Amino acid sequence: MAAGYLEILRARHAARLLTGTLVGRLPNATAAIAIVLFVRAEGGTYSLAGGLAAVYGVANAVGQPVLGRLVDLHGQPRVQLPAALASALAMACFAVTGTDPLALAYACVAAAGLFTPPLEGGLRALWPSVLGREEQVHTAYAMDAVAQEVMFAAGPLLVTLCVSLWSAGAALVVVNVIGVLGALSVVVSPPSRAWRSAPREAHWLGALRSRGLLALLGAFLFVGMALGSITVASVPYADEHGGDAVYGWIMAAIGLGALIGGTVYGARRWTGEPARRLQVLVALLAVCYLPLMLMPGAVAMVLLTVVAGLFLAPVIACAFVLVDRHAPRGTVTEAFSWIVTTFTVGASVGTGLAGPVVEAGGAVWGYAVPGAAGGVSLLVLLATGRVLAAPGGPRVVAACSENDPNRAVEPRFSSGDRA
Structure with a gap:
């Protein structure tokens, strides 16, 4: 593994x-x-x-x-x-x-x-x-x-x-x-x-003119919401099962799960369409959030939270591959930055949404929010499956200046124009 x-780490720089x-x-x-x-x-x-x-x-x-x-x-x-x-x-x-x-x-x-x-x-x-x-x-x-x-x-x-x-x-x-x-x-x-x-087409939307990127951003908004809502739902649970120490363990367990899942995912060479793989990973992410609603004892809850975090890093890593494929030429840094922004905004929205839900129905309904958000993210990916499908033909990464290895010219591209 x-x-x-x-x-990779032995590669120069x-x-x-x-x-x-x-x-x-x-x-x-x-x-x-x-x-x-x-x-x-x-x-x-x-x-x-x-x-x-x-x-x-x-x-x-x-x-x-x-x-x-x-x-x-x-x-x-x-x-x-x-x-x-x-x-x-x-x-x-x-x-x-x-x-x-x-x-x-x-x-x-x-x-x-x-x-x-x-x-x-x-x-x-x-x-x-x-x-x-x-x-x-x-x-x-x-x-x-x-x-x-x-x-x-x-x-x-x-x-x-x-x-x-x-x-x-x-x-x-x-x-x-x-x-x-x-x-x-x-x-x-x-x-x-x-x-x-690479030279880019002059366009005020920049990376956002890519329909594939917009589809990813829509899905990732809800992935962020799922993660943000857990941080709030875990507060009342921890208050009833041991206080701040339990809350700290739960938050650490999410990171531990993501660490394990990402390590295993990155150690394997994956074949097939990354768009389809992302759908499967998001579905597993949403399913693994649901057992949190059982709210067992503190030790079992921490273990469930580890499981809930297993597919977070693989989802992020797979999404990066799709950003690489769908970012318009000359906008790769901007495209990756949009993913970061959308995830951050989603986490903030999830935090704000989980608060009223917890007040109305308690921690159990707070833990329903991440599963629901993960389900909506999957629906977005399914609805935009054709848009996210990778372009035909093999892609080979070469030592080039940016994530545009095939250097394909976009429609309406004018040489030298920079947005």
Whole structure:
């Protein structure tokens, strides 16, 4: 199982790019908890902390595809590093000024979210130029999804460690400095400096003119909703079965399940249509959410949550393959950034939806939301199956400048036009 991953990590620059991207994304992965802890340390209310965290999340969702388009137009170093510096400076300003004046606090977190560099989409755009074969790129997508789970588990631990050793404000600064160093490591690497997007058709919709990408975004909105709703539904369950410790174990179990599932998925070379495979994976994801409604004892519930997370990373990895296939020429970074944005928005919607559901029917109905959301995601994929079907003919990944290995000219493409 490890052979495929080791083969990728032995490829020149691969380990550096993966590590640098994960480190560079640390501020984004820890922003919510870091903001909440800082606001509470400043004497603010949970409502204020939640409001500031929400503003960061919305700004981040807006900024990712915008910056992704700029990366496609101007290259990675000219966008990623300035964006990382701007985001870190904004968060440092927030750490220094605190929550008073309130308008400045909101402006700082909004700027920090808006300028978060699209390192995730940028890494996926680099894989074809770093790796030589299509199956290696697909394995790299799975490894990327698995690594995210490790980062999202380790990030909050780093924040709480900084808070305990120094202060909540210091944690904000330290995490963002580390993030800038990670982004710097990526953008000064030869693959990042050499990467150039293919010429693109001038179109204001950019990547969103692809019907296949729109279908994926519609499905992923509900996958995000499923994951977001679990975080809320688990709160009343934990209150009745052991408190915060049980809640922490449940949240960790989701990541553990995704880690196991993604590792196994990426270790195998898959054949057949990825669109059909994504339908099967989403169906399994939705089915595995349903046993959570049984709400057994804490130990059994944690085990069920591990099972519920098994197909999350495989779904993400398979979706990356389809994004690669359906992103219009010259829009690969933007297309991957749209997936990140849609998943984030879906998780926020799921969190907001699960709250009233839990208040009305308790935790059991809260746990019904992820299964229902997964079912709707499957319906979207089934309804758009023809659109998502891969184009005919074999696809071979070569060492090229972006995820457009066949360099097929799109209809109405005008050479040299750049949106």
